Amino acid sequence: MAIQSNELIPSSSPEELKKVLQAVASEWGDVIEDMDALQATPLKGALTNEVYQINWPAKNGSLVRKVLVRIYGEGVEIFFNRDDEIKTFECMSRHGQGPQLLGRFSDGRIEQFIHARTLSAADLRDPQISALIAAKMREFHNLDMPGPIYVLLWDRLRNWLNKAKSLCSTKDAKEFRLDTLEEEIRMLEQELPQPHQEIRFCHNDLQYGNIMIDEETRAITIIDYEYASFNTVAYDLANHFCEMAANYHTDTPHILDYSIYPGLEERRRFVRVYLSYAGNQPSESEVDQLVHDAEKYTLANHLFWGLWGIISAYVNKIDFNYTEYARQRFQQYWSRKPSLLNSSAIPNGNNVNGHVV
Template identity: 25%
Template sequence: MEITPVNIRESRSRSRSRSRTRNSTANSRSTSSTRRPSLGSKKSLSSSSINKITIIPTQIDNERSIPSVQVFLDNTLPTEFFKQDILALTKTLKISKWHKKQLNIQNLIINRISGALTNSIYKIEYHDSAQNLYLPALLLRVYGRNVDELIDRDNELQILVKLSQKRIGPRLLGIFTNGRFEQFLDGFTTLNKSQIRDEIISQMLGRRMKDLHYKIELDAKDYEKLPTCWYLIEKWLKIIENEYLPGYVQAKIDPKTIFFMNFQDYKSLIFKYKDWLFDKYDELEFSLNYKFCHNDTQYGNLLLHESFKPEDIIVNQGDSDEVNIKSTSNKKDSNLVVIDFEYSGPNFPAFDIVNHFSEWMADYHDPIKSYYINEEKYPTKLQQLNLIKSYIEYDFQYPSSNLKTNKKPQEILNDTSSASRLIQSEIEKLYNECIYWRPSVQIFWSLWGLIQNGPIKSTTEIENGTMEQGIDSTYNITTALDSIHLEDIKDLPVIEDGEAITSSDDDFDYIKYSNQKIALILGDLIQFRLFDKEYINVLDRDLIKYLNTDLFEI
């Protein structure tokens, strides 16, 4: 069953080169309310019609299931209708504490919250002081546009079910076609670009990553495919080549302005790097390195409880052969929560860790250059080792990977006179792996940005107003058995105009963001001796971004 818009069309003309941010939420990664559509007379879902829709349970385990319904929630509706639809969905999905109450939309409070990626995220509250009725807050997630080619929602749901079985992350409460309700984690707020640089919080994150990597089992089929990041990289390369490049050419955009070279040369370079990277591991046991990875450990996906105090977990001032840092305990680690598993799957832990390091360079709240990647903000060697040391020492696993080294694992065991030296060797190995995998992170998000931006239309299409299809004033809910026309339902309120809660279209420049990521890729590959900067236009060479590629001798 699906909900499809019908009737009135509204066209808008604008370039898609500046669209939604990775955050897709208010006050995060650059948002704007200036592009709300002129809605005119619109109708929304109604509780009388939505209650007729069949609920399909999604089983979590033998005792628990999550109600699911094939209904599309339009978060571009004016506030009154959006609230009405939310309440209707809470009843249909039988959300605990909500669905049995007679609720008034005037007492419903909706707040956009920051920290999301390709979604719009809302905190939903109900406060009725007259009746002393205060319902537990809900988190409403509405999936963003232009993400069908980025995210496999069926796979995401399977992962969320697996996490629910392990009691990891917020509880799923109800699922609809383009989103879901989740438990709202009271007292938790998203980290910011400054907090992730805190050495105590960074150590906590190292341990939380280790828990995720080693305590969530992979299925047998997960070992039969490429690492998640490379599976998606290859998929997205095909989409850009087959669907996007023709539009670039038609719009008279030279791909060199994005990739610093022809796309085919760039594609060849990516696969050259892939072969170089994969060759650093035992070919026959390559997939044994896979762990369950989040694959998007940016600070907006990290929540910290407001009661957390760093001094509560500082043990002493420890040291190792390379660094002298504080030692902390894991007794408060539950105060740090990782959310949003849209891109998660089997991958190398080094990808997760260096993805997080790469996010240190971004400031998605910058009012002018939210797309900009500041390479000077990349963590220092000491800051990287601070997290990596915490990761390795916690629930120590040997070997952490089968990265090829100058010595075989047994030789390392024989040569290490103490446990601390063995741990140090694993720290150095993972540090090197993070550098090797760093271009994979930038490739992944550069392609993501281009697809999230959407196809670039020609000037003619823009001038003719055919760039985007507007929304309709009425909706049809259809199933295999019948069709309910909501425009036939009586007594629905209709407003001529009102405040729209939009899907957060904004001025984030995905093209520039991707170009910044590609500048980082080339900087690493030049230093890896996989690419010669002489192939880049002289005027563009100063745009290449270079990060430290010094390695440990292992």
């Protein structure tokens, strides 16, 4: 699809985008004079931004240049600070992680196109690929990132709750029990953190669409750091496990299937590989403890993405049923809370529908 019209890529500054693309092309010795020479392909599955692959013929005609254009979603500044996210992006690039930042414009940016395949929902359940993800997650957590080592999760939840209350209709506020959530957040903040838990710089959104694999080298690349922050590693693991219930490339991408939430042995296998990174030899008790902690942190994860869904339903124009997504997340929170908070037992292999009981 050629982008001669400004409708394909709905940037509020199409001329600005054109100039940045021309500057990127110039860095590579190319010249873009005619926007008809550009080919744009929208990439599905993004829930916060709109993402496009942009191609143009190189000057010598022997190859095709590829970049990724990311148009920021409406209202997403509610969820994270864009300047902080760009700093994280640039720091990751210096660490040799993820794509390079090629250019910025007022409501988006241009990134290096990574020649790798974005994972599918099924890939997360492939034991070999899952092991690669576990090792890569530990490598990500071991990166030396700037900033205070402070768990932002609880402040973020409170801020999002306040925003949801300000946006919601009376009907939605009642359905989602928003008046009770401040106490739930306070309770989780007291209950979940433990002295033994490790705090690292976490991705916080490790769904399959944010993971890429090079089919030849089997190298894993983690992308998209909008929600990244210092956090307990148990939360990042919990988020990844919860994402195994999702498939964003179906006719009903908002529907979650918790009957396929990973079972205890699958989670233990992932955690064992995670803790074994760089030649470490974790004990079974260490594996079991982290699996146990991650399962409890699914509660915070359900609140996180539930509030995200409520807010997104009011501010984001992407074609996705955010309200129904939020509804399922809160249903999981309330149904799982009693068993997860009333048990301090380390998992022993007994589980129902994939969850420890």
